[in-house]
Amino acid sequence: MKKILGVALLLTLTMAAKSQVKIGFEVSFKEPQAHYAEVEMNMSGIAAKDYVDLKMPVWTPGSYLVREFGKNVESFTATVNGKPAKVQKVTKNTWRVFNAKAAALKVNYRVYAFEISVRTAFIDESHAFLSSAGIFMYPAGMIKNPSTVKIVPFGKWDKVSTGLEPVAGQKFTYHAADFDILFDSPIEVGNQDIFEFTASGVKHEVAMYGGGNYDKERLKVDMAKIVEQGTAIFGDNPNKHYTFIVHNYAQGGGGLEHLNSTVLGASRNAYGTEKGYKGFLSLVAHEYFHLWNVKRLRPVALGPFDYDNENYTTNLWTAEGFTSYYENKLLIRAGATNQATFLNDLIGGLGTVINTPGAKFQSASSSSFDAWIIGYRPNENSKNSSISYYSKGEVVGMLMDLEIANATKGAKSLDDVMKAMYEQGKVQKRGYTDAEFKAMVEKISGISFTNFWAKYIDGVDDIDFEKFLAYAGIDAKAEIASPNKPYTGATLTVTRSVNVGGVSRNSPAWFQGLNVNDEILALDGSSIGDEMRNIKLPNPGLTLESLPTIAKKQVGDVVEVTVKRDGMEKKISLTLKESPNVRIKASYNDNATAQQLAVRKRWMGI
Incomplete structure (x- = not known):
């Protein structure tokens, strides 16, 4: 009985300690044109210790790569009782603040954000996208502590879109029950175009950045249908509200799922085509299904x-x-x-x-x-x-x-x-x-x-x-996709020169030693300039066999490829084969x- 009471007392004290620690962030933007966020972090109710370790995640959930977000942090300073505190960086993503057993401290740091993707923060004069795992730090051992986030929009920015819960009566201020939720809640700040729809009893907000030829009313209907079909599979929709943050660029793509939100990359002028519109709905369906899966x-x-x-x-x-x-x-x-x-x-x-x-x-x-x-x-x-x-x-x-x-x-x-x-x-x-x-x-x-x-x-x-x-x-x-057509197994990249971009296993290029990065100079003596004269660029699917000299040949023929490698010319003879790639034909x-x-x-x- 005493042991049980002891465990209960320990749990009570732990919960009390957790509730006493208050963590608040304020994010502002003094120089958005230079791609910076200014972060102020305030902690109070800290246990009497000599120091507090603050940590920046090295990756973001849903994207399985160590991205080292700490590399974007600069100007890290701390204040205790109104005076500068000693700071020491102890690991690649850990800053140790010596607070001399003080119960409160303030930390300020800047985050450079200039990588366009659904996984990384990006800030410029038009908007700020905060991918939270790369913006906010957490105190070591306090991942389950709650926190608040106040956003101070820059200039004429007047909107904030996020899945975080708003704090009543405090504009642009949000609450996260723990840091897992905070890191799983991206934030869009700016003048995004916002529209809403309700599906499966849940209000959905769509925040469109970057403009585009989208039809809001059509999207409301079709996105709602997708939501309802996903909900029908699992029998419930676990959210009170859901936020789509959509970044429309000249050429955009990709998506990243979050607990009650998602970030989508789209091409701003693709909504008007059947292919482009279906592609966007596919992205919506994929990321929304992640709400469960x-x-x-x-x-x-x-x-x-x-x-x-x-x-x-x-x-x-x-x-x-x-x-x-x-x-x-x-x-x-x-x-x-x-x-x-x-x-x-x-x-x-x-x-x-x-x-x-x-x-x-x-x-x-x-x-x-x-x-x-x-x-x-x-x-x-x-x-x-x-x-x-x-x-x-x-x-x-x-x-x-x-x-x-x-x-x-x-x-x-x-x-x-x-x-x-x-x-x-x-x-x-x-x-x-x-x-x-x-x-x-x-x-x-x-x-x-x-x-x-x-x-x-x-x-x-x-x-x-x-x-x-x-x-x-x-x-x-299955049938051969290109029967009786010559095949080398080499793809090409075209910049100022024409280079080998890839070599497929067991292809002629593979067996004869054509290397990635080899610069193509000639085919059977025909200069690469002549070969490329009628090739339309850009052409991301360009292959060596699509060039005129090889395209005219037969399976079994030999082509002499002149390349430059490490500044030296080299001739490689390729015996052309039939491509092993297949095309699958299917019908009901x-x-x-x-x-x-x-x-x-x-x-x-x-």
Whole structure:
């Protein structure tokens, strides 16, 4: 009994200490044109210690790369009792403030923010985007402490958009229950165009920066449909409000999920085309599906987070790959695409995996684990040795979905697995292990998935897509994409010179030693200037075999390539082969059986 009372007393004292510590931030912008945020951090109620360590995360959740946000911090100073305090930097992301057992301190620092992406802060004279993990510091050991954030907009800026909870009666002031929530809540400051819609009982705010040819009323309708289809899968929408922060640039892309918000990159003038509009809705569907998958239904390693180091998991093929898969399912269920496009999009993803040489060398689980060193840092050989957990996970999701639907004769699908895992996570209050996910798949389907896991998740077996698609009455086959056409396996980059940008495994360029960065001077004596005369640029898909001299040749012919490497000319003879890349053709079978039609209906959800 005494031991129990002692534990209870310790918990009470810990909670009391937590409640006594107050942490507040104020962010202002004295020089936004120079890309700086001014951060003031005030702490009070600190325990009597000689120093306090303040830490900046080295990465941001959802983007699996150590980005070293501390490199952007400068002019770090501290004040205790109105006097300057000693500061010592003790690690790459830790500043030690010696407060002489004082109960309060104030810290000021500047953050340089000039990297355009959905993962990193960016500030200029037109707006400020604060990716919170790269802006705010936390006291060591106090990750679960609450904090407030006050934004002081610059000049004529008059709007703030964020998923953080507003503090009543205090303009542009917000509350975070802990630092995990703060780091998961980006903030947009400026004059963004804001519109709202309600879906699944939740108010959604859309904050558009950068202008564009978007139609607000159309977006309200279509985005609401996507929200409702995602909610229908899981049975509830866990948010009180949700914020879309959309950055419209001349050429934009990408997205990053957060607990009750997302940041999307878009092209400002692409909304007016069918392809561009569908692409934006696909991005909306992907990031919104993350509201459940990753932010709540998550691999066990992804929370609580270690903000100092990598957080390894073998399950990004479910976290990201399945989300890529479900963006297609949400779109067709929302009426934003048709059955033909739905199938073509999935077949396109399948083709990407099959035609990536690295798919034969790296598994989905290994790709997930290596995200920190390969996924965001690909080099010229990555396509030959690795596979994206996005693309492989999307294919695995499709295969698993079809297998479950077929095993249950159309009664169940991957939807049922996702919902059951979501509910299980709410009960367990933690993430899932790979074994737990597999167990749920087997429970829902009623069959073993041991071989499936060995082949497609932990292994690199060829994908038997014909069998799986046939479950839904879809006829599919692979054929050579460019039969009898010459192929070198070398892609090109064009700047002031024409250089080799990539070499595919087991291609003529691979075997004969053509290197990435080799400057192409001539083909069979024809200067590269003559070869490029009628090539339209920019051309990101330019290959060596698309140049006139090689395009006229036959499979089996030899071409002499003159290159410059390390300042010296070199001649390399390539024997041209037929490309191994395949194109998958798939179509719905009009004579599908009753079970195939039941599987198809359950699979698509329409």
